[in-house]
Amino acid sequence: xxxxxxxVTLKKSVIDPHGSAVEKKLRELDYNEVSNIRVGKYIEFxxxxxxxxxxxxxxxxxxxxxxxxxxxxxxxxIEESVNQ
Amino acid sequence: xxxxxxxVTLKKSVIDPHGSAVEKKLRELDYNEVSNIRVGKYIEFxxxxxxxxxxxxxxxxxxxxxxxxxxxxxxxxIEESVNQ
Numbered sequence: 001x002x003x004x005x006x007x008v009t010l011k012k013s014v015i016d017p018h019g020s021a022v023e024k025k026l027r028e029l030d031y032n033e034v035s036n037i038r039v040g041k042y043i044e045f046x047x048x049x050x051x052x053x054x055x056x057x058x059x060x061x062x063x064x065x066x067x068x069x070x071x072x073x074x075x076x077x078i079e080e081s082v083n084q
Numbered sequence: 085x086x087x088x089x090x091x092v093t094l095k096k097s098v099i100d101p102h103g104s105a106v107e108k109k110l111r112e113l114d115y116n117e118v119s120n121i122r123v124g125k126y127i128e129f130x131x132x133x134x135x136x137x138x139x140x141x142x143x144x145x146x147x148x149x150x151x152x153x154x155x156x157x158x159x160x161x162i163e164e165s166v167n168q
Contacts, residue, residue: 007126019129022149033132034145042091042126043103048117061118065106 002047002054003081008067008074009040041066046081054078086131086138087165092151092158093124125150130165138162 010016019037026034043066047054058076067074094100103121110118127150131138142160151158 009126009128019127023129025149026145029148031141031145033134033136033141035130035132037127037129040126040128042093042124043121044093044124045103045107045121046119048119050117052117057115057117061110061115064113065109 001049001081003079004045004047004054004058004076005079006043006045006058006062006066006074006076007040008043008062008072010038011071011073014071040072047078085133085165087163088129088131088138088142088160089163090127090129090142090146090150090158090160091124092127092146092156094122095155095157098155124156131162 016038018039022039023035023037026037045061047057050057055078058078062074062076063069100122102123106123107119107121110121129145131141134141139162142162146158146160147153
């Protein structure tokens with residue numbers, strides 16, 4: 001069994017309305033030291049060992065289901081996990 | 085300047101409809117080795133050095149704006165950053 005962590009972020013060139021909304025609110029609350037908030041996704045899942053390469057499975061899952069490659073980047077970590 | 089990374093996850097006891105939807109779709113696509121998908125948030129921002137403790141600022145921002153403590157857990161990483 002593998003534990004997989006995927007980090008999905010908006011590409012630098014893409015405006016982040018969620019981040020901007022949080023930042024605007026923080027200004028109102030006088031947190032002026034905080035800037036450049038970018039809100040992405042953090043996804044965890046498990047992959048059972050099979051005859052397929054785990055990295056290949058993870059990439060396919062990301063590209064088909066979790067990430068919009070037009071506006072998002074992603075990276076992932078795969079670690080062996082004994083128990084689920 | 086500090087770069088901050090925040091990971092927000094649903095508490096274990098909380099059902100994750102987004103994760104379940106992805107998992108159902110993956111079953112249909114025959115990715116049967118993938119399980120327990122949990123979708124959380126990954127947030128990045130910068131904190132300018134000030135007379136306030138950076139960790140205190142980060143905790144407050146998380147608790148006030150980024151995390152719903154009833155259903156979510158969070159952890160964060162703070163690293164010194166030279167340029168934004």
